[in-house]
Amino acid sequence: MSDLLKVENLKVHFGGGKKLWGGNKGSVHAVDGISFSVPQGKTLGIVGESGSGKTTAALAVLRLVPITSGKISLGDDEISSLEGNELRMARRRFQIIFQDPYSSLDPRRRSGDIVREPLDLMDVGNPAERDSVVAELFVQVGLRPEQRSLFPHQFSGGQRQRISLARALATKPELIVCDEPVSALDVAIQAQILNLMRKLQDEMGLTYLFISHDLGVVQYVCDEVAVMYLGRIVEQADRRTIFSHPKHPYTQALLSAVPSAKRLDGESSNRIILKGDPPSPIDLPKGCSFAARCSYAEAKCHDEYPEFIETSQNHRVACHLIK
Amino acid sequence: MALLEIKNIVVDFATRAGKARVLDHVSLSVDPGETLGIVGESGCGKSMTALSILGLVPSPPGHVTGGAVYLEDENLIAADEARMRQIRGKDISMIFQEPMTSLNPVFTVGEQIAEGLRLHENISPAKARQKAIEMIRAVGIPEPEVRSKNYPHQMSGGMRQRVMIAMALACGPRLLIADEPTTALDVTVQAQIFDLLTDLQKELNTAIILITHDMGVIAQLCDYVAVMYAGRVIETGTKKTILSEPLHPYTQGLIACVPHLEENPGEERQPLMEIEGVVPPLTDLGVGCAFAPRCWRRMPACDEQKPPMTDCGTSHSVACLAVSGEGVP
Numbered sequence: 054m055s056d057l058l059k060v061e062n063l064k065v066h067f068g069g070g071k072k073l074w075g076g077n078k079g080s081v082h083a084v085d086g087i088s089f090s091v092p093q094g095k096t097l098g099i100v101g102e103s104g105s106g107k108t109t110a111a112l113a114v115l116r117l118v119p120i121t122s123g124k125i126s127l128g129d130d131e132i133s134s135l136e137g138n139e140l141r142m143a144r145r146r147f148q149i150i151f152q153d154p155y156s157s158l159d160p161r162r163r164s165g166d167i168v169r170e171p172l173d174l175m176d177v178g179n180p181a182e183r184d185s186v187v188a189e190l191f192v193q194v195g196l197r198p199e200q201r202s203l204f205p206h207q208f209s210g211g212q213r214q215r216i217s218l219a220r221a222l223a224t225k226p227e228l229i230v231c232d233e234p235v236s237a238l239d240v241a242i243q244a245q246i247l248n249l250m251r252k253l254q255d256e257m258g259l260t261y262l263f264i265s266h267d268l269g270v271v272q273y274v275c276d277e278v279a280v281m282y283l284g285r286i287v288e289q290a291d292r293r294t295i296f297s298h299p300k301h302p303y304t305q306a307l308l309s310a311v312p313s314a315k316r317l318d319g320e321s322s323n324r325i326i327l328k329g330d331p332p333s334p335i336d337l338p339k340g341c342s343f344a345a346r347c348s349y350a351e352a353k354c355h356d357e358y359p360e361f362i363e364t365s366q367n368h369r370v371a372c373h374l375i376k
Numbered sequence: 377m378a379l380l381e382i383k384n385i386v387v388d389f390a391t392r393a394g395k396a397r398v399l400d401h402v403s404l405s406v407d408p409g410e411t412l413g414i415v416g417e418s419g420c421g422k423s424m425t426a427l428s429i430l431g432l433v434p435s436p437p438g439h440v441t442g443g444a445v446y447l448e449d450e451n452l453i454a455a456d457e458a459r460m461r462q463i464r465g466k467d468i469s470m471i472f473q474e475p476m477t478s479l480n481p482v483f484t485v486g487e488q489i490a491e492g493l494r495l496h497e498n499i500s501p502a503k504a505r506q507k508a509i510e511m512i513r514a515v516g517i518p519e520p521e522v523r524s525k526n527y528p529h530q531m532s533g534g535m536r537q538r539v540m541i542a543m544a545l546a547c548g549p550r551l552l553i554a555d556e557p558t559t560a561l562d563v564t565v566q567a568q569i570f571d572l573l574t575d576l577q578k579e580l581n582t583a584i585i586l587i588t589h590d591m592g593v594i595a596q597l598c599d600y601v602a603v604m605y606a607g608r609v610i611e612t613g614t615k616k617t618i619l620s621e622p623l624h625p626y627t628q629g630l631i632a633c634v635p636h637l638e639e640n641p642g643e644e645r646q647p648l649m650e651i652e653g654v655v656p657p658l659t660d661l662g663v664g665c666a667f668a669p670r671c672w673r674r675m676p677a678c679d680e681q682k683p684p685m686t687d688c689g690t691s692h693s694v695a696c697l698a699v700s701g702e703g704v705p
Contacts, residue, residue: 102562103533209654239417239655240589244633244648251647266562269592273635273645297640310567311637312592314619326571327564329518330532 063123085284098275145224154213165201211242385443413598475536486524534565606666
C-alpha cells in the first residue's frame with residue numbers, strides 16, 4: 054500500500070534570537086527531527102506526555118506552525134514548500150479535528166454555516182448544491198439535517214465533536230489530523246465518536262494522524278503507533294507489536310503506568326515508576342533525553358543520542374541498549 | 377463502625393428551568409483506612425457529594441434539603457459554620473481536580489501548607505514552617521527547604537498536585553476526599569501520585585473518597601465502588617464485583633464503552649459498546665428511572681417508579697428493576 058503522508062526529518066524550533074541584555078535566548082526544540090509515514094487508509098497514532106511535541110508535530114504537518122526544516126509530502130506533492138494561495142488551496146486535502154469542541158466552533162454561527170464555510174472558502178462544488186452537501190454530511194456524522202439551523206451551544210459535547218468532524222469532512226480530504234479528539238468528552242460519549250471515526254474511515258478510505266495521550270484509545274483506533282519523548286520519536290511499531298513487546302524503556306514505563314480495569318489485583322508486579330520530571334526542552338541534555346530518568350542508562354547514553362534504527366521488521370527504536 | 381456515613385442526603389438547586397435535584401437520597405459510608413471510589417459521567421453528582429460532606433454546597437442556588445452526614449457521631453449537616461471550619465482541613469480535607477487553579481499564586485507553597493497547621497494546631501510560625509517542609513519532603517519533592525519558598529508557578533503540574541496532597545495531609549485528616557486528583561496529569565506522573573497516596577494511607581490509616589470517571593483508576597486504588605447516575609447511587613459493591621460482575625446496565629455500559637489497554641491485543645477490534653443518548657437534564661427527570669431512556673433492558677415499569685437499592689449478594693446493591701426482578705412482566 055502506498056504512503057499517503059510522508060514526513061522526513063521534520064524540525065520545529067520556537068524562540069531563539071537575542072535577549073534584551075545580550076546573550077542568546079534558548080530555543081525550544083519542540084519537534085527535533087522526526088520521520089514517519091502513514092499508508093493510505095490507515096491510522097498512525099502519536100502518543101506521548103504533555104510537552105513531548107506531539108501536538109506541534111501535528112500542527113506542523115498541517116502547516117499551522119512554521120517549520121524549521123524537513124520535508125512533508127502528501128501523495129506525490131510536497132506540501133512543506135507551498136506558500137500563499139497554493140498552500141490555502143492544498144488545505145482541502147488535509148483537515149483537522151481539535152481537542153476541545155467547546156472552543157473550536159464559532160458560537161455566533163449556525164452549525165450548518167460552520168460546516169458549509171470550508172466549502173465556500175475552498176470553492177468546492179456548485180454553490181447551489183452546497184446546502185444539500187451539508188445536509189448529507191450531517192447525516193453521515195449522525196446528526197439530523199434539520200439541526201443545521203442550531204447554534205453550537207444548543208448541542209452537547211459529543212454532538213459538537215460530530216460537527217467538527219462534519220466540517221473536517223466537508224472538503225473531502227485525504228488526511229485528517231485528530232488532535233486528542235475525545236479527551237474532552239465524557240467516557241460514554243467517547244465510544245460514540247471513536248466508533249463513528251472508524252466507520253467513516255472504512256466507508257471513505259480516510260487516513261488519520263491520531264494524536265492522543267490515552268493509550269487505551271490509541272490501541273483501539275490506530276494501526277501503527279509512534280511514541281514521542283521530548284521532540285523525538287523513541288519507538289515506532291505496528292499496533293500489536295508495540296503493546297505486546299515494547300522495547301524502549303520509556304515505552305515500557307508509559308504502558309505500565311496506565312491503570313487498567315483489566316488488572317484487577319491493582320498493583321501489577323511489573324510496574325515501572327519513573328522518577329522526576331522530563332528535562333526542559335530548552336537545554337536538552339547532550340545524550341539520550343530519557344537517560345536521566347532511565348533505570349538502564351549507561352555512560353554512552355549520556356554522551357550521544359541513539360540512532361533511530363529498525364530492530365526487527367516494522368519496529369524501530371532509538372536506544373543504545375537495543376540492538 | 378464507619379468513619380463517615382452519608383444518609384439519604386438530598387441537594388436541590390434552584391435554576392431558571394426549575395428545581396434540579398442534584399443529589400437524590402444518596403447514602404454512602406467509608407471505614408478508616410479504606411478507599412471508596414465514586415464513578416460516573418460529568419453532572420452525575422460525584423463532586424456535589426464531596427462538597428455536601430464538607431458543607432460547601434454553593435448556596436444559593438444550592439440547598440441541602442434533607443439527610444445527614446455523620447462523621448462518627450456528629451451530624452455535619454447540623455453543624456454551624458464555626459464548627460465546620462474546625463473540621464475542614466483538620467478531620468476532613470480535600471484535593472481538588474486542578475492543581476493549577478487551586479493554589480494561591482501570591483503565597484509560597486510553604487506558607488500555604490503552614491496556614492492550615494497554624495489554624496488547626498496550636499503551634500508557632502517557625503514550627504509550622506518546619507512541619508510544612510517535612511510535609512513537602514514526605515510527598516517526595518526533592519530539596520524541600522528550597523521548594524517551600526517557591527511560588528506555585530515555579531512548579532510543574534505534578535509537583536503542584538503533590539503540594540496539594542501535602543497541604544491536605546498536613547494535619548493528619550481522618551478522611552481525605554480526592555476529586556479527580558490526576559485528570560490534569562500525565563500517566564507517569566499519575567502513577568507516582570497514586571503510589572504516594574497509597575503509601576500515606578497505609579501510614580496514617582486515612583480513609584479516602586476518590587472521585588473519578590476512570591475505571592482503571594478504580595481498579596488500582598479502591599476497595600469499594602459506588603456508581604452514580606443523575607444524582608443517585610445506582611450500584612455499590614467491592615471493586616472486584618463492580619468491575620468483573622457489574623449488574624446495572626449503566627455500570628456494564630460504562631465499563632464496556634472504554635477501550636481498555638490490553639497487554640496483548642488481538643487482531644480483531646470489535647466496535648466499542650455505546651450508551652445511546654446523553655445524560656438527561658436534572659430539571660426534567662420524571663418519575664421513572666433516570667437511565668431508562670438510554671437503557672436496553674427498559675421495561676414499562678421503569679418509567680413509573682424510581683428503582684430502590686436492593687441487595688444482591690454480599691455488599692453488592694443495585695438499583696434496577698430488571699436486575700432485582702420487580703416489575704418483570
